[in-house]
Amino acid sequence: MDLLRSMDPSDLQTLMECEPTEVLGRIVELNRTERYRNGLNALLLAGMVIEMKATMEGRYQAISDRKEASGPLRPLVLPLRQDR
Secondary structure (H helix, E strand, C coil): CHHHHCCCHHHHHHHHHCCHHHHHHHHHHHHCCCCCCCCCCHHHHHHHHHHHHHHHCCCCCCHHHCCCCCCCCCCCCCCCCCCC
16 A cells, blocks of 8 residues: 555546556556656556556455355466476
8 A cells, every 4th residue: 555655646546547458558657757766566556556446436346255156276286397
């Protein structure tokens, strides 16, 4: 949440008005400005903004509230590499 508080309110408003597919690009643009000097964690901020937008629009559903649509999770098992 500190990341959101470090944002200029007008910049955060701009991000909230973007389409979800545009958020990361806008953050990269903002990150290049003198104000932020590449100090923003673009991926984390994009996820936070998209999640906030979805929550405000009523589209977000917490993981704990979701039904298991695809069944239980299974561990990923990769074959061992055999050197020849």
